[in-house]
Amino acid sequence: MIEKLAHGSSTKLLSVDEIVETYVNSKTRKLLLFITSLMWSFDAAGVLALSFTLPAISKEWSLTVQQSANILSATFIGMLIGALSVGFVADFLGRKISNIVYFLFTVVFSLFLGFTNSAATFLFLRLLAGIGYGGLMPSVNAYLAEFLGKGLRGAYLVLLEASWAIGSILIGLVSVTTAQISWRITYWAFAVGLVLLPILLKLPESPKFAFKKHGKDGLEKVLKAKIHYDVAPIPESKVAVIDLLKRPYLLRTIMIWASWFVVSFVYYTLFSWAPKIFAQQGLSATKSLWFTFFMMVAQLPGYLSAAYFIEKLGRKKSLAMYFIGMSVSAILWAFVGNTVQLIIVALLLSFFTLGVWGLVYAYTPELYPTTMRGTGNGMAGVVARIAGILAPQFAGYMFSMNKSLLEIFSWLAGLSILAAVIVLLLAIETKNVEIG
Numbered sequence: 150m151i152e153k154l155a156h157g158s159s160t161k162l163l164s165v166d167e168i169v170e171t172y173v174n175s176k177t178r179k180l181l182l183f184i185t186s187l188m189w190s191f192d193a194a195g196v197l198a199l200s201f202t203l204p205a206i207s208k209e210w211s212l213t214v215q216q217s218a219n220i221l222s223a224t225f226i227g228m229l230i231g232a233l234s235v236g237f238v239a240d241f242l243g244r245k246i247s248n249i250v251y252f253l254f255t256v257v258f259s260l261f262l263g264f265t266n267s268a269a270t271f272l273f274l275r276l277l278a279g280i281g282y283g284g285l286m287p288s289v290n291a292y293l294a295e296f297l298g299k300g301l302r303g304a305y306l307v308l309l310e311a312s313w314a315i316g317s318i319l320i321g322l323v324s325v326t327t328a329q330i331s332w333r334i335t336y337w338a339f340a341v342g343l344v345l346l347p348i349l350l351k352l353p354e355s356p357k358f359a360f361k362k363h364g365k366d367g368l369e370k371v372l373k374a375k376i377h378y379d380v381a382p383i384p385e386s387k388v389a390v391i392d393l394l395k396r397p398y399l400l401r402t403i404m405i406w407a408s409w410f411v412v413s414f415v416y417y418t419l420f421s422w423a424p425k426i427f428a429q430q431g432l433s434a435t436k437s438l439w440f441t442f443f444m445m446v447a448q449l450p451g452y453l454s455a456a457y458f459i460e461k462l463g464r465k466k467s468l469a470m471y472f473i474g475m476s477v478s479a480i481l482w483a484f485v486g487n488t489v490q491l492i493i494v495a496l497l498l499s500f501f502t503l504g505v506w507g508l509v510y511a512y513t514p515e516l517y518p519t520t521m522r523g524t525g526n527g528m529a530g531v532v533a534r535i536a537g538i539l540a541p542q543f544a545g546y547m548f549s550m551n552k553s554l555l556e557i558f559s560w561l562a563g564l565s566i567l568a569a570v571i572v573l574l575l576a577i578e579t580k581n582v583e584i585g
Contacts, residue, residue, distance in 0.1 A: 161378045161379070162378070162379045162380075162381050163378045163379070163380060163381065164380075164381045165295075165356055165357050165360050165368070165380060165381075166298060167298075168356065168368065168372070168376060168378070168380060169295070169296060169297065169298055169356050169372075170298030172372045172374050172376070173296050173297075173298075173356075173372065177296070178296060178297060178301065178305065181292075181293055181296050181352075182293065182305055182308060182309060184345075184348060184349070184352065185289045185292065185293045185309055186308070186309055186312035186315075187312075187345060188248065188252055188255075188285060188289050188345070188349075189285075189286065189289055189309055189310070189312040189313060189316065190312045190313070190315050190316030190319065191252070191255055191256055191285075191316060191339070191342050192255055192281075192282050192285045192286055192289075192313075192316065193312070193313040193314070193315075193316030193317045193320075194259075194316040194317065194319060194320035194338075194339070195255050195256075195259045195278055195281070195282050195320075195339070196224065196228075196282050196317075197316075197317045197320060197321070197420060197445070198259065198320050198324065198335050198336065199220070199221060199224060199275070199421070200420045200421055200423055200424070200441060201320070201321060201324035201325065201328070201332075201335060201424070201438055201441060201442075202324060202332040202335050202336075203217055203220070203221070203421075203424070204424045204425065204428070204434060204437070204438075205328065205332040206220075206268075206271070206332055209332075210267070210268050212268055213549075214545045214548050214549045215545055215549060216268055217541075217545065218541045218542050218544070218545025218546075219272060220268065220271060220272050220275060221417075221421045221541030221545075222537075222538050222539075222541050222542055223272045223273075223275045223276040223279065224275050224276070224278070224279040224282070224537070225279065225417070225534055225537035225538040225540075225541075226276055226279065226538055227275065227276040227277060227278065227279020227280045227281075227282065227283060228279045228280070228282050228283030228534050228537060229283060229531065229534035229535065229537075229538065230276075230279070230280050230283065231251065231254075231279065231280040231281060231282060231283025231284030231285070232283040232284065232287060232527070232530045232531055232534055233531065234280070234284060235247060235251065235283075235284040235287050235288050236287075236523075236527065238250060238251075238284070238288075239288055239291060239358075243354050243355070243358050243362070244288065244291060244292040244295065244354060244355040244358050245292070245349075245352055245353070245354045245355065247284070247288040247292075248285070248288050248289055248292055248349060248352075249346070249349050249350070250284075251280070251281045251284035251285035251288050252281065252285055252342070252345070252346075252349065253281070253346075254277060254278065254280050254281025254284070254285075255278060255281030255282055255285055255339075255342070256281075256339045256340075256342030256343060257339075257343075258274050258275075258277040258278035258281060259278045259281075259336055259339040260336060260337065260339040260340050260342075261274050261336075262274050262275060262278065262336040263333040263334070263335070263336030263337040263339075264333070283534060286530075287526075287527070287530065289309070290306065290309065291355075292355050293305065293306065293309055294306060295355035295356055295357040295358070296355065296356065306510075307456055307507070307511065310452070310507065310510050311449070311452050311453065311456075311507075313448070313452075313506075314445070314448040314449035314452055314503065315449070317445045317448060318442075318445050318446055318448075318449070320335065320338070321441065321442040321445040321446075322442065323335055323338050324438065324442075325435075325438045325439055325441075325442050328434075328435065328438055329435075353371045354367075354371055355371070356368055356371050356372060359371040360380060365380050368380060389524075390524060390528055392521060392524070393517075393521065393524060393525055393528060398516070398517065398521070398525075400575045401516045401575065401576070401577055402516075402525070403571070403575060404571055404572060404575035404576050405509065405512070405513055405516055405525075405529055406528070406529065406532045407567075407568055407571045408468065408472075408505070408509050408568055408571070408572060409509055409513075409529045409530075409532045409533045409536070410532050410533070410535070410536045411472070411536075411564045411565060411567070411568040412475075412502060412505040412506055412509060412533075412568075413532075413533040413534075413536035413537050413540070414536040414537075414539065414540045414543075414561075414564060415475060415479070415502055415540075415561050415564065415565060416502050416503075416506065416540075417536070417537045417540035417541065418540040418541070418543060418544045418557075418561060419444075419498065419499075419502065419561070420441075420444070421540065421541045421544065422541070422544045422545075422548070423437075423440070423441040423444060423495075424437040424438055424441050425437075425548065426554065426557075427440050427441065427491075427495075429554060430485070430491060430554070432488075432491075440491070440492060440495060443492060443495070443496060444495050444496060444498075444499040445499070447495075447496040447497075447499040447500045447503075448499055448500075448502075448503040449503075450500060451499065451500035451501060451502065451503035451504040451507070452503050452504060452506070452507040454500070454504055455467065455471065455503075455504035455505070455507035455508050456507060456511075458470070458471075458504075459507075459508055459511055459512075459580075460580070463578050463580040464508065464511075464512045464515070464576070464578060464579055464580055465572060465573070465576040465577070465578045467508055468505065468508045468509070468512065468572050468576065469569045469572045469573050469576075471501050471504040471505045471508060472501075472505060472565050472566070472568045472569035472572060473565070473566065473569045474497070474500075474501035474504070475498065475501040475502055475505060475561075475562075475565040476561075476562045476563075476565035476566040476569065477562075478494055478497040478498035478500075478501055479498055479558045479559075479561040479562040479565060480558060480559065480562040481494045481497075482494045482495065482498060482554070482558050483553075483554050483555040483557075483558040483559065484555075509529070512579070513525060513526055513529050514526055515579040516577070516579065543560075544557065547560075
């Protein structure tokens, strides 16, 4: 809080964050967390719906492994477009409109997927839906964050990100229980998301955007309160991507980009092709879908455990530990001898992989000062999307070449242990450190 002297009197000059801490009450914060978590859950459901439906789609349209891989990659190409465009849309139209635009892309084009009759149409609509998936997450994250004071921001954003597991579990439940009827029901379920639209239209604009566009009057309108303080202007800063690769940030940028790439590559190799991997190990189509569902369930404790260890052990040790867990679980998968061992190892790999996701989401913003944080977070997301594009192609190539599961999982294990080494060598500890 800054003191400003004017005509011999002292007037408090507050930042927008301090105004938010003062005027946004607990009830409003919890309501916004609930609504944004619903949007985030639909995002997760959209991304992971294809994991459950691709086997039936491939069978119905007699798709080759390469055609299936192309459909999977189209999702992540769309997500990359969404991630790259969201900054412009959110800054030009506002956070509220950005949320609505990307949410509609998510639910409407996911819904349309259930009415397609060709692989080409499905791929095109999946790319459009991917734009929604890729844009909605950062849009919702920024919107909620701008209603939170710095003391609550971390805890609330962790809870928001945990809704990814909820969305994936729910769409998995829909898929496995309707698989014998039609794969299309999984996509028709997204019509439920349209019920949220009237609620989203009634939500306020974010305080920071309102102040930036309309000054103190706009801020008072959003907060529905008369502000009896002067409000400090929002500092303008432009940071180029190349700045992330300069000292003192070069090594930590290499470390966090490697971490994002590996966890995304492993996660989407695994979950994009999980039913096919289970089928190759002798499970029926129905059991393969149920095992994939159980892996989705294991995501939630993985994420929550990471939230515990990140404060108990610190960022560096926790991230290295979970990468090692990913590596060990991946290599064990190739040697399982029965169904019980298979489900245990699959659950462990899912547990550790989502644990890494939770850790990198929380760790990345702490590696850069305020002026660089947006660029740092954005580029980490871009790296993850690139890995998401490559992962289905990698697995598709390995399957088409009749490579063994040992070879596939050895690659995943090798990447995971490499990431652990990079973290141990290059990571800095940010626990209880003022990050600026």
